[in-house]
């Protein structure tokens with residue numbers, strides 16, 4: 423699959439100082455034409471299943487909010503929403519000032535996975551695999567964005583919705599929420615990359631239990647096994663109360679405060695440490711270090727001569 427223009431730009435700009443990072447970005451597309459994957463063909467097929475939207479709000483603060491918006495279907499992913507998601511990820515890849523991202527569902531629930539009406543219509547193996555490859559590409563690129571992302575789980579995250587939570591760096595669960603990999607109940611396993619990412623988050627033993635038992639993960643269990651990074655109380659719906667989203671932004675701000683290039687560099691070095699072989703990860707770290715050493719934030723910190731406690 424030809425790299426989109428923005429990733430070509432990123433590769434060009436980053437390859438000059440960060441060849442390994444460029445290779446990691448290039449890996450952003452798990453599937454390409456060499457895997458008989460035709461992005462245009464599957465996009466067209468998915469567009470045939472309309473409904474809902476994926477809304478993106480980019481804020482001055484450098485924190486964006488991505489909303490899975492199909493309340494009448496408990497925020498299930500229609501085909502056109504899968505295409506929307508890929509387009510929003512492309513927009514985020516070209517957002518130079520990005521620092522953080524909160525992924526949420528509309529109307530008090532997260533996401534109930536694929537739209538079962540669409541699933542029934544593309545239930546043949548070929549189309550199902552193409553949908554999986556499309557979503558694996560999109561969610562891998564989401565996880566590899568040079569920003570710090572949080573899935574804000576309110577209500578239920580089921581099936582592909584549970585997989586979407588694993589494509590974020592962190593998961594915040596609202597009181598009473600549930601993350602459930604229901605795939606086994608449907609005679610399936612995750613297909614959007616959720617199993618591969620879940621093993622890396624909670625370990626293979628816990629992943630086997632969550633998938634094998636289609637266990638309901640509530641906030642307490644989520645914290646216990648490391649799937650949840652925090653629990654947020656659902657605020658009373660009274661005038662002026664701090665909203666759940668504001669609480670999530672406050673939580674995220676502890677990791678995204680500071681200059682955008684530095685926050686982006688933090689994610690890049692962690693990402694390469696997690697995904698690249700050690701020598702390549704070290705070279706990437708050196709290259710990324712070179713992009714911030716002597717940069718505005720570094721020079722300002724040195725000039726301030728404040729003693730950091």
Ligand SMILES: CC[C@@H](C(=O)O)C(=O)SCCNC(=O)CCNC(=O)[C@H](O)C(C)(C)COP(=O)(O)OP(=O)(O)OC[C@H]1O[C@@H](n2cnc3c(N)ncnc32)[C@H](O)[C@@H]1OP(=O)(O)O
Pocket residue numbers: 494495496498499534535536537538539541578580581582583604608610611612613614
């Ligand atoms: C790779 C993974 C991917 C795949 O294999 O393709 C999947 O994700 S498969 C889908 C996995 N998800 C599910 O199986 C969840 C199905 N939904 C439910 O279990 C329930 O709807 C709920 C989410 C637990 C909510 O239950 P409840 O509060 O009782 O509400 P309703 O069931 O009445 O739902 C309201 C409304 O929403 C429609 N809905 C809900 N989920 C989906 C969905 N995934 N696809 C399509 N439509 C969905 C539901 O049909 C209701 O609509 P109406 O009947 O028209 O009111």
